[in-house]
Amino acid sequence: MIATARTLAIMLAAPPLMLLFWAHLIRPTVSGLDLLAMFLAGATGLAGAATGPWSGQTKALVAIVYIVLGVGAIPFWTLFAVCSTGDCL
Known part of the structure; x- marks a missing residue:
């Protein structure tokens, strides 16, 4: 049961947290990595x-x-x- 909860937490929490990390820390210094960040967030959930x-x-x-x-x-x-x-639309 704990392993299932850990897996679901990784799948559901890791992608949004990775995107927030990217938006606040990496995006201001390196531009043009939007699609890469989205791909990595999805790959994190699949992991x-x-x-x-x-x-x-x-x-x-x-x-x-x-x-x-x-x-x-x-x-x-x-x-x-x-x-x-x-930095919204």
Whole structure:
């Protein structure tokens, strides 16, 4: 149960935290890495799915669901991260 909670925490909390870190610390000094930051945030969440305590079939299903939901959510997380710096659209 603890391993499942840890895996879900990595999958759900790591991408937004990585984007906030990028927006506040890296983005002001290096420009043009927006897509790379979004890709790395998604890869971080998928790493959580890969290290989960579930069977291979369950990991694949969780990864597919995460990819489908992440394709829609990660751009909004990125917009939130950038807007939290005061540099909004």
